[in-house]
Amino acid sequence: MTNAVEQENIKVIVFQLADKEYAIPVSHVQGIEKLMHITRVPKTEKYVKGVINLRGVVTPIIDLRERFELPISEHEETTRIIIISLEDMEVGFVVDSANDVLDIPASSIEPQPEVVGSLEEEFISGVAKIGKRLLILLHLEKVLNPLK
Amino acid sequence: MEVNQYLEMFIEESKEHLQACSEHLLELEKNPDDLAIVGEIFRSAHTLKGMSATMGFEDLADLTHKMENVLDAIRNEKIHVSPEILDIVFESVDHLEEMVMDIANGGDGKRDVSSTVAQLKRIESGEEALPEVVATVATPEVPSVLEYDGFEQTVITQSAEQGFNAFEISVRLREDCLLKAARVFMVFEILEKDGDVIKSTPSVEKLEDEQFDQQFYVAFVTKESAEDMQKKLMKVSEVDEVSVAKINQEQFSEKQYEANEEVAATATATATTPVEIVDTPVEAPAKPAPAKSTPAKADKSHAPVGNKTIRVNIERLDILMNLFEELVIDRGRLQSIATEVNHGELNETVERMSRVMGDLQTIILTMRMVPVETVFNRFPKMIRQLSRDLNKKINLEIIGAETELDRTVIDEIGDPLVHLIRNSVDHGIENPTTRRAKGKPEEGTVVLRAYHSGNYVFIEIEDDGAGINREKVLAKAISKGVVTREQSLAMSDNQINELILASGFSTADVISDVSGRGVGLDVVKTTIESLGGNISIESTQDVGSIFSIQLPLTLSIISVMLVEIEKEIYAIPLSSIIETSIIRSSDIMNAHNQKVIDFRGKVVPLVFLEEIFEVPRKELQDDEFHSVVIVRKGEKLAGLVVDSFIGQQEIVLKSLGNYLTNIFAISGATILGNGKVALIVDCNALIK
Numbered sequence: 001m002t003n004a005v006e007q008e009n010i011k012v013i014v015f016q017l018a019d020k021e022y023a024i025p026v027s028h029v030q031g032i033e034k035l036m037h038i039t040r041v042p043k044t045e046k047y048v049k050g051v052i053n054l055r056g057v058v059t060p061i062i063d064l065r066e067r068f069e070l071p072i073s074e075h076e077e078t079t080r081i082i083i084i085s086l087e088d089m090e091v092g093f094v095v096d097s098a099n100d101v102l103d104i105p106a107s108s109i110e111p112q113p114e115v116v117g118s119l120e121e122e123f124i125s126g127v128a129k130i131g132k133r134l135l136i137l138l139h140l141e142k143v144l145n146p147l148k
Numbered sequence: 149m150e151v152n153q154y155l156e157m158f159i160e161e162s163k164e165h166l167q168a169c170s171e172h173l174l175e176l177e178k179n180p181d182d183l184a185i186v187g188e189i190f191r192s193a194h195t196l197k198g199m200s201a202t203m204g205f206e207d208l209a210d211l212t213h214k215m216e217n218v219l220d221a222i223r224n225e226k227i228h229v230s231p232e233i234l235d236i237v238f239e240s241v242d243h244l245e246e247m248v249m250d251i252a253n254g255g256d257g258k259r260d261v262s263s264t265v266a267q268l269k270r271i272e273s274g275e276e277a278l279p280e281v282v283a284t285v286a287t288p289e290v291p292s293v294l295e296y297d298g299f300e301q302t303v304i305t306q307s308a309e310q311g312f313n314a315f316e317i318s319v320r321l322r323e324d325c326l327l328k329a330a331r332v333f334m335v336f337e338i339l340e341k342d343g344d345v346i347k348s349t350p351s352v353e354k355l356e357d358e359q360f361d362q363q364f365y366v367a368f369v370t371k372e373s374a375e376d377m378q379k380k381l382m383k384v385s386e387v388d389e390v391s392v393a394k395i396n397q398e399q400f401s402e403k404q405y406e407a408n409e410e411v412a413a414t415a416t417a418t419a420t421t422p423v424e425i426v427d428t429p430v431e432a433p434a435k436p437a438p439a440k441s442t443p444a445k446a447d448k449s450h451a452p453v454g455n456k457t458i459r460v461n462i463e464r465l466d467i468l469m470n471l472f473e474e475l476v477i478d479r480g481r482l483q484s485i486a487t488e489v490n491h492g493e494l495n496e497t498v499e500r501m502s503r504v505m506g507d508l509q510t511i512i513l514t515m516r517m518v519p520v521e522t523v524f525n526r527f528p529k530m531i532r533q534l535s536r537d538l539n540k541k542i543n544l545e546i547i548g549a550e551t552e553l554d555r556t557v558i559d560e561i562g563d564p565l566v567h568l569i570r571n572s573v574d575h576g577i578e579n580p581t582t583r584r585a586k587g588k589p590e591e592g593t594v595v596l597r598a599y600h601s602g603n604y605v606f607i608e609i610e611d612d613g614a615g616i617n618r619e620k621v622l623a624k625a626i627s628k629g630v631v632t633r634e635q636s637l638a639m640s641d642n643q644i645n646e647l648i649l650a651s652g653f654s655t656a657d658v659i660s661d662v663s664g665r666g667v668g669l670d671v672v673k674t675t676i677e678s679l680g681g682n683i684s685i686e687s688t689q690d691v692g693s694i695f696s697i698q699l700p701l702t703l704s705i706i707s708v709m710l711v712e713i714e715k716e717i718y719a720i721p722l723s724s725i726i727e728t729s730i731i732r733s734s735d736i737m738n739a740h741n742q743k744v745i746d747f748r749g750k751v752v753p754l755v756f757l758e759e760i761f762e763v764p765r766k767e768l769q770d771d772e773f774h775s776v777v778i779v780r781k782g783e784k785l786a787g788l789v790v791d792s793f794i795g796q797q798e799i800v801l802k803s804l805g806n807y808l809t810n811i812f813a814i815s816g817a818t819i820l821g822n823g824k825v826a827l828i829v830d831c832n833a834l835i836k
Binding site: 059 | 474477716760761762763802803804805806807808811812813814817819823824825826827
């Protein structure tokens with residue numbers, strides 16, 4: 001994540017959560033899946049929805065809405081699971097929809113505005129303004145670690 | 149030279165040779181006069197030396213060389229075996245092991261061994277000042293190394309009559325010679341220009357395949373003189389030494405045949421290299437000599453000829469296992485489809501396939517089986533060292549070393565066993581004086597036993613030592629706050645024994661180097677439990693203790709019972725299930741805060757999985773009947789209450805990944821026939 005910023009352009013996957021657009025570098029994305037059966041795992045954090053069978057690999061699933069304490073919505077036709085790999089972990093994020101793959105110039109990334117003040121603030125590594133769109137770059141390590 | 153591709157093989161073989169060295173050294177310690185054993189050690193050391201020199205690990209080669217010199221002197225009866233000498237040799241082997249480990253871990257195998265080297269040198273020069281003992285073989289006085297059958301004898305005799313000289317030539321290649329076969333070829337080319345090769349040892353085929361160390365012998369008839377031949381042969385590069393000796397035809401008497409065995413034996417003993425003395429029919433090149441195998445006794449180290457095995461990289465076996473696991477999942481899927489469709493032929497096919505897969509599974513699993521010997525074989529040396537350090541007399545008996553276990557289990561079980569054995573030796577076996585006072589033999593016995601039983605392998609460590617002192621353990625446990633005095637009153641002997649497996653426990657009055665600082669035994673327990681195993685202790689004071697470890701045969705495919713709670717499916721390993729039963733609500737009794745049932749005369753606590761796993765309920769159920777799975781952990785039972793039983797199935801164990809770790813009462817997951825994930829219940833966590 002951090003080393004990607006130094007490059008001139010970074011390719012990101014853009015997805016929607018509530019009314020905002022977020023971005024994850026493509027290098028960390030393993031794939032985007034349609035919603036499938038999730039097996040609940042008891043005694044875990046609320047935002048851990050459970051595990052899925054991702055082509056034979058048992059993969060945990062995190063609902064990003066719940067992770068960011070956004071209002072919970074029903075899963076819809078557009079709901080996607082973005083499979084992330086970070087270090088030796090593979091985790092799926094439930095998002096409202098996966099919109100785009102974009103090249104964003106590293107220079108357009110700014111540090112997060114201090115005024116945001118919501119819980120999700122601590123999961124953000126920066127924002128990028130592309131035309132009229134404001135993309136929020138996720139800090140994956142913080143989203144995944146630690147399970148507080 | 150590009151050595152990487154050989155490195156793995158080098159490490160593996162080095163380990164084998166070192167293991168062989170230690171085993172034979174231990175044997176030698178028991179029979180110090182058996183020089184055949186020295187020969188075995190020498191052979192291993194020599195091969196190791198050659199290999200490490202080729203691979204460029206100079207330190208390793210150097211130390212082996214020094215050790216080899218001492219061994220050679222022993223073998224030639226220049227030095228007599230004494231415990232001091234053995235100690236030094238053991239020390240060298242330890243150093244060698246460390247070096248090999250270092251190389252295996254990516255190091256360069258360098259190590260400061262100067263003191264050991266100095267001692268080796270002292271031993272070597274102490275009695276005999278032979279600078280290079282190896283040279284002895286090549287001297288012409290040595291009785292013929294080669295043996296000749298009737299035909300060959302005739303050829304030699306006849307050629308002598310026609311004015312030819314018959315020589316026996318020994319050629320020694322340099323140790324770092326890379327293209328041995330090519331050098332052999334060059335040697336033969338020179339020989340065949342000037343005369344005829346009658347025979348060679350090892351056989352020409354073996355020479356071409358480089359199946360020899362550095363030295364080979366050739367019987368040769370020529371008109372040239374011995375000196376000329378020697379000079380010619382020395383021209384071949386990478387040839388270290390050539391000696392040409394005239395064949396003594398007077399040897400060709402009837403007697404030689406009777407003495408054949410003896411000659412073969414001396415030949416093996418005198419030859420610096422483990423030359424394979426004719427255990428295959430020897431043929432003379434260019435001349436079809438009668439294929440007659442000489443009645444030489446097959447040497448022990450060359451024995452496994454008929455044993456057809458191949459070396460397979462363990463990674464490939466892992467891949468095979470993974471692929472098979474995929475198949476098992478698909479089989480589950482097929483089975484559930486077949487049940488839905490209910491088509492006769494489909495059912496039959498699926499059933500047949502399941503049967504074949506069952507056989508396949510057995511084969512794959514047995515392929516991964518490794519005898520526990522691979523773990524056990526390091527213990528004799530360890531015990532030897534321990535008994536010296538602690539001044540105790542200990543005899544280690546190993547029973548059932550051939551018992552096989554899955555490799556993954558083998559890899560993990562080593563350290564716990566080391567801990568337990570150290571514990572038995574340190575805390576169990578008393579010192580000789582105490583033992584005598586107790587009327588026991590001075591020498592304590594530790595028995596390491598492995599055997600199969602059902603789907604489990606048991607490993608037991610039994611000692612005839614002091615046993616566990618109940619009072620001492622209790623006092624300690626209470627002072628350490630492991631248990632309260634009130635709790636302790638209700639505890640059975642076994643429960644008290646098992647207290648020593650609790651963390652923060654060390655009963656030795658003096659903390660010793662040998663069995664840790666109380667961090668040991670709880671680690672043992674955790675490791676064994678993480679392998680799906682169990683450990684229990686039986687002990688009688690002053691008679692001894694038995695630590696018994698129960699391990700599953702394999703880890704990756706297990707039989708489970710699938711159960712349903714609301715819409716969720718959980719898998720309970722069959723290994724922990726005793727039986728299933730349906731109980732009435734009215735049978736449930738309340739004991740304090742705990743619901744219990746009376747199960748075959750025993751009070752068994754009930755665990756409502758629905759509550760433990762916080763299963764969301766749409767509506768409250770109030771069934772009259774409850775499905776209960778009775779599970780056990782050691783002696784203790786519990787009844788897991790579920791909604792319904794689905795059935796028994798073979799499943800593939802999958803981990804939940806690195807993100808979700810330490811989930812309470814869940815030991816893993818599996819993929820069901822319908823592609824969904826089911827969680828595996830960890831019964832051990834549910835029973836306190």
